Amino acid sequence: MSTNQLSTAHAVLELSPQLSRAISRRLYPGGSATSRRAVDDDNSDHLAYLAEAIRTGDNALFVNYAQWLKVRYATKPQTGQSVESVLEALRYAITECAPGATTSAVVPILDTALAALPGSPDTAPSYLDRDAPYAATARQYLDRLLAADRRKASELVLQSAGDGAPIRDIYVHVFQPCLREVGRLWQMNRISVAQEHYCTAATQLVMAQLCPYVFSGVTSDRRMVATCVGGELHELGIRMVTDLMEMAGWDTYYLGANMTTGGILAAIEEYDAHLLALSATMVYHVHLVEETIAAVRASERTSGVSVMVGGFPFLVSPDLWRTVGADGFAPDPDTAIAVADRLVPGEKP
Ligand code: B12
Structure with missing residues (x-):
């Protein structure tokens, strides 16, 4: 990690409030200060991801974020913006507010992300693979959690463990894909934040019930x-x-x-x-x-x-x-x- 990368990342974070306002002005030229402020938080996120890519010299971190955002925005109608327009606004804001050296370090990263977007899908594929081991258990477990029935979800897993399913398999083939699927469903606006939290909290509960196996x-x-x-x-x-x-x-x-x-x-x-x-x-x-x-x-x-x-x-x-x-x-x-x-x-x- 070079000193230049560190100072450029630092400059982006230092300028974050100004950059964020410039992005909002560009995206919502007629918008009120209040409506612009509503997207300022999103802008700070974009800049935080960007700073990390600059600091590590790893553009993939920002490209992956842009691709994630594409899926999120495609299903989050209140945003009313495309990722492309956000990245263009970010480029404009950097050129407007940042010193020349910062701009020339940042623009290529934005361009790489913009170039990756057309080939990138606006939906994310499911993590529940029908051919994976324990696929039926994983499907049932998630369905029970989404139906707000953590008792039945817990019974299912405890039954599997009692029947001899290794804890490793339950973790890797049931909990992991289900949690990632929960994230995908939230990302695509299909479940609420409350559901995401419920599924996570319930999974923590079930993991705790498996403790005797873990410490044996x-x-x-x-x-x-x-x-x-x-x-x-x-x-x-x-x-x-x-x-x-x-x-x-x-x-x-x-x-x-x-x-x-x-x-x-x-x-x-x-x-x-x-x-x-x-x-x-x-x-x-x-x-x-x-x-x-x-x-x-x-x-x-x-x-x-x-x-x-x-x-x-x-x-x-x-x-x-x-x-x-x-x-x-x-x-x-x-x-x-x-x-x-x-x-x-x-x-x-
Ligand atoms: C549960 C969850 C939460 C919970 C976490 C609660 C908790 N007690 O853990 C809460 C609600 C708090 C939360 C909050 C947020 N989340 Co969240 N969350 C998730 C979710 C659904 C599951 C995470 C999980 O447990 N995954 C399952 C585990 C098994 O996978 P894993 O973490 O990758 O771990 C494996 C490997 O990576 C590895 N591993 C992990 N750590 C380590 C460490 C070592 C040393 C080693 C060797 C290996 C290793 O081994 C693990 C087992 O295979 C993910 C979806 C996803 N794809 O993971 C989103 C997700 C990570 N969250 C996301 C987001 C955006 C957020 C929030 C910003 C907003 C929100 N959704 O509320 C905040 C940020 C919070 C913060 N400051 O940290 C996004 C991130 C997107 C991105 N591109 O960055 C995701 C991907 C959801 C999505 N698809 O959009 N979240």
């Missing part, structure tokens, strides 16, 4: 602290990884969502961890992953810990884990166990 194995002396970075609320992915690593013999210390860097460092030290598993889902939290890793490396008390990262941005950009300074990355729990075993070799329990 023998634990080795390899210790892992697992957590999300500050501000990150998406905790289920890292929780699944943690539970399955616990089942694979790791002694795990799971901290959940939104941890401060200081808190993470203290936990590594107190728990005498060999491995730190860090998760981020929102692209605009990638800099926090990098800052946390830098802080871990900088402290004598934690510098010996290996760091493995994962989460959505790392799925979008397979080399991003190197950019943020991690020792390893895994896209899923099985790979996470293999990477962890490589980073911290030890006796298998």
Whole structure:
């Protein structure tokens, strides 16, 4: 990551309020200040994603966001704008408000995203694949949650586990696709925020009911602290990884969502961890992953810990884990166990 990239990203974030207003003026020339302010939040999001792509030098992070936005806007009629018009307005705002060097660094990223849009669909395909293992269970589980019946959803999963379905399969083939499907349905405006929250909360409840299976194995002396970075609320992915690593013999210390860097460092030290598993889902939290890793490396008390990262941005950009300074990355729990075993070799329990 070069100094230029850092200063350009910083400039975009510093100018965010002015840029945001310029975008709104361009998109809604006749609109009132109030109606423009209503889209300013969206604009700050666009700029936060853009800044992260500039900082990491990874245009894919912004291109993926533009493609996601295309689907979201296609089904969110109140926006009344296309992604193309938003990106054009962003380009106009940058040219208007930012210094020349910033403009010349940012415009190519916007152009790359604009060029990717025509070939990109305005709907997102379902995550529920009829041919996948446990497809029928996943469909039923989601249907029960969408029908607001968490009791029946829980019964279904507990029955499967009781019948011998491995917890790993339930996590990977039921919870994961169902949660991603819930996200897709929200993105396409087919379910409400309340439904999205309900399905997530219910899944956390069901996962907790599976606890006896998770903690039934023998634990080795390899210790892992697992957590999300500050501000990150998406905790289920890292929780699944943690539970399955616990089942694979790791002694795990799971901290959940939104941890401060200081808190993470203290936990590594107190728990005498060999491995730190860090998760981020929102692209605009990638800099926090990098800052946390830098802080871990900088402290004598934690510098010996290996760091493995994962989460959505790392799925979008397979080399991003190197950019943020991690020792390893895994896209899923099985790979996470293999990477962890490589980073911290030890006796298998
Ligand atoms: C549940 C959910 C929420 C919940 C989270 C609650 C909780 N307690 O976790 C709430 C409601 C809080 C939420 C909020 C938001 N969300 Co949300 N959310 C989701 C949803 C539906 C499911 C997330 C999930 O659990 N996925 C399932 C897990 C298993 O998958 P995973 O996270 O990728 O994890 C796997 C791997 O990545 C990997 N992994 C993950 N972490 C780690 C770490 C390590 C070390 C390793 C090795 C591996 C690893 O292993 C996991 C298992 O395979 C997703 C949809 C989706 N596609 O995931 C949207 C989604 C992530 N959210 C989204 C958005 C936009 C938001 C909000 C901005 C707005 C909103 N929807 O309310 C806020 C932002 C909050 C914030 N500041 O963090 C978008 C992001 C789009 C984008 N392009 O960035 C998504 C993709 C929905 C969508 N399709 O539009 N969300």
